[in-house]
Amino acid sequence: MILNKRKIISSIALFICFLTACWGIFWLSFILVDVIRHGISSINLNLFLKDPAPPGEEGGGLRNAFVGHLLITLFATLIGVPIGVLGGTFLAEYGRKYNFSKIISTLADIMVSVPAIIIGAFIYAIIVKPFGHFSGWAGAIALGIIMIPTVLRTTENMLSLIPWTLREAAFALGAPYYKVIIQVVYRGAATGILTGIILAIARVTGEAAPLLFTAFNNNYFSLNMSEPIASLTVTIFQYAMGPYEEWHAQAWGAALIITLFILFTTITGRLLIKRKYKE
Amino acid sequence: MQKQRGKFKDLIFLSITAVSAFAVIAISIGIFLVLFKESLPSMNKFGFEGFIFSTEWDPVQEIFGAAPALIGTLITSFFSLILATPIAIGIAIFITEIAPNFLKGIIGTAIELLAAIPSIIYGMWGLFTLAPIMSNDIEPFLQSTIGKLPLLGKLFEGTPLGVDLFTASIILSIMIIPFTASIARDSFNLTPSVLKESAYAIGATKWEVVKDIVLPYSKLGVLGGIGLSLGRALGETMAVAFVLGNLNQIPKSLLDAASTVTVKLANEFTEADKDIYLSSLYYLALLLFLMSFTILALAKIFLLKAERK
Numbered sequence: 001m002i003l004n005k006r007k008i009i010s011s012i013a014l015f016i017c018f019l020t021a022c023w024g025i026f027w028l029s030f031i032l033v034d035v036i037r038h039g040i041s042s043i044n045l046n047l048f049l050k051d052p053a054p055p056g057e058e059g060g061g062l063r064n065a066f067v068g069h070l071l072i073t074l075f076a077t078l079i080g081v082p083i084g085v086l087g088g089t090f091l092a093e094y095g096r097k098y099n100f101s102k103i104i105s106t107l108a109d110i111m112v113s114v115p116a117i118i119i120g121a122f123i124y125a126i127i128v129k130p131f132g133h134f135s136g137w138a139g140a141i142a143l144g145i146i147m148i149p150t151v152l153r154t155t156e157n158m159l160s161l162i163p164w165t166l167r168e169a170a171f172a173l174g175a176p177y178y179k180v181i182i183q184v185v186y187r188g189a190a191t192g193i194l195t196g197i198i199l200a201i202a203r204v205t206g207e208a209a210p211l212l213f214t215a216f217n218n219n220y221f222s223l224n225m226s227e228p229i230a231s232l233t234v235t236i237f238q239y240a241m242g243p244y245e246e247w248h249a250q251a252w253g254a255a256l257i258i259t260l261f262i263l264f265t266t267i268t269g270r271l272l273i274k275r276k277y278k279e
Numbered sequence: 280m281q282k283q284r285g286k287f288k289d290l291i292f293l294s295i296t297a298v299s300a301f302a303v304i305a306i307s308i309g310i311f312l313v314l315f316k317e318s319l320p321s322m323n324k325f326g327f328e329g330f331i332f333s334t335e336w337d338p339v340q341e342i343f344g345a346a347p348a349l350i351g352t353l354i355t356s357f358f359s360l361i362l363a364t365p366i367a368i369g370i371a372i373f374i375t376e377i378a379p380n381f382l383k384g385i386i387g388t389a390i391e392l393l394a395a396i397p398s399i400i401y402g403m404w405g406l407f408t409l410a411p412i413m414s415n416d417i418e419p420f421l422q423s424t425i426g427k428l429p430l431l432g433k434l435f436e437g438t439p440l441g442v443d444l445f446t447a448s449i450i451l452s453i454m455i456i457p458f459t460a461s462i463a464r465d466s467f468n469l470t471p472s473v474l475k476e477s478a479y480a481i482g483a484t485k486w487e488v489v490k491d492i493v494l495p496y497s498k499l500g501v502l503g504g505i506g507l508s509l510g511r512a513l514g515e516t517m518a519v520a521f522v523l524g525n526l527n528q529i530p531k532s533l534l535d536a537a538s539t540v541t542v543k544l545a546n547e548f549t550e551a552d553k554d555i556y557l558s559s560l561y562y563l564a565l566l567l568f569l570m571s572f573t574i575l576a577l578a579k580i581f582l583l584k585a586e587r588k
């Protein structure tokens with residue numbers, strides 16, 4: 001009898017665990033289905049090819065926001081990735097013996113989760129205020145700073161996975177350390193580092209908070225990074241909070257595009273790393 | 280000659296990588312110093328206690344107090360943590376101990392995708408889809424059940440509008456599930472199988488193994504995961520900005536609109552026309568930075584300790 005009771009308790013507890021997993025899956029599918037259901041009807045060529053119409057009028061698109069978002073993300077990647085990869089290289093190679101390298105790793109881990117809006121406020125003080133206006137550059141730098149710790153930590157981990165004997169073999173041929181790193185270690189860790197970069201891009205693509213008071217917004221098409229520039233995420237915020245049906249529809253369309261892009265890149269990154277380290 | 284040049288190039292590469300690594304330290308310290316400097320005028324005018332305990336937020340008369348925003352941040356963070364933690368641990372148990380192998384990967388990835396969805400999508404979905412459901416169905420239902428209880432009932436007083444602390448906390452709780460879940464899963468996997476097998480050998484059921492062997496063994500890791508989630512919840516901006524209403528008041532129930540530090544920053548930063556206004560917003564940002572940094576650092580220490588074990 002006692003055994004039976006314990007077995008029943010066990011089954012109930014495990015069933016509750018099963019339900020919690022369902023709870024997680026439920027919200028994921030709810031959100032995804034909802035975004036697709038609302039967004040799909042607003043996806044048309046106009047959304048990509050036309051600039052916004054005056055508020056309340058029919059038609060128009062979000063060309064300015066798509067292009068602006070692409071520019072900001074591109075430059076953020078150009079800022080964040082080199083610093084992240086090189087910093088990670090230092091921690092895993094030259095600096096691996098030192099205690100302060102561990103401190104930097106730990107600090108980077110903490111910085112990964114520091115609120116993005118704080119980075120926005122920081123950039124506002126050091127770039128927007130001195131120049132006197134919002135700019136695409138400020139937005140790109142803010143996103144770049146958010147990328148650094150993520151890329152740095154993945155690079156460090158991926159480089160540490162390369163066996164030490166591989167480096168020694170290259171040293172034995174008389175290669176200086178920098179050549180060993182670039183030609184041997186980077187080559188071995190390329191997939192891993194690339195995955196880190198992809199995941200970092202996926203993360204900053206969805207950021208809105210740090211752009212609110214750095215890149216700000218722009219209702220007109222612009223390629224000038226020294227001026228305020230539109231981004232999809234800030235546009236979604238503005239349109240969704242606005243009063244017009246037309247705005248809401250376009251915000252859903254933009255939300256669908258961003259979600260699909262991020263899910264696609266995240267899953268690609270995961271598959272890459274799974275294939276690489278299965279062997 | 281050849282060797283000399285190699286050494287020289289090596290030194291250059293070393294310096295470039297070193298500078299990049301130290302950029303992380305420079306940025307962290309830079310953020311602190313800049314936030315501190317920007318908030319000095321407000322600190323001087325209102326002081327520490329005068330700022331965090333004052334409920335006044337009046338840009339016209341230039342009186343600023345942080346209490347409503349801080350309380351909003353604390354309520355949403357802790358309430359979402361209470362909702363998310365048991366669920367995240369349940370998910371981790373399901374993935375590590377119960378699910379068949381082919382499901383492990385799929386469910387693990389699905390849960391982590393919850394973390395990949397941008398917060399602005401959560402916010403928009405929360406405003407247009409979840410908030411109406413909350414105000415029409417769920418909140419009235421809770422009012423007619425839990426709301427009738429003597430003490431808990433106080434939490435659900437008021438008109439169910441959907442744009443309130445309750446909805447915001449639900450959304451936050453969904454967003455932070457993956458952080459606790461994935462770290463708890465990793466910690467569970469670290470439990471030596473010898474321990475589990477010995478427990479099974481003396482006749483323990485699966486749940487008893489989880490409850491008495493796996494959970495105590497991975498306590499530190501799970502705590503670290505919870506800390507990380509809390510850090511995330513404190514700083515979440517866009518998801519909350521949509522469904523909280525940015526109302527500067529001390530909430531009396533979970534069905535009140537309110538504000539958080541992040542929502543205040545997102546809504547008012549570009550409107551701050553006076554120096555003392557902006558400085559007070561920076562003061563809020565500094566407090567938020569210190570809170571989340573401390574909690575994340577503690578979480579990290581727990582995780583490092585768990586790893587070393």
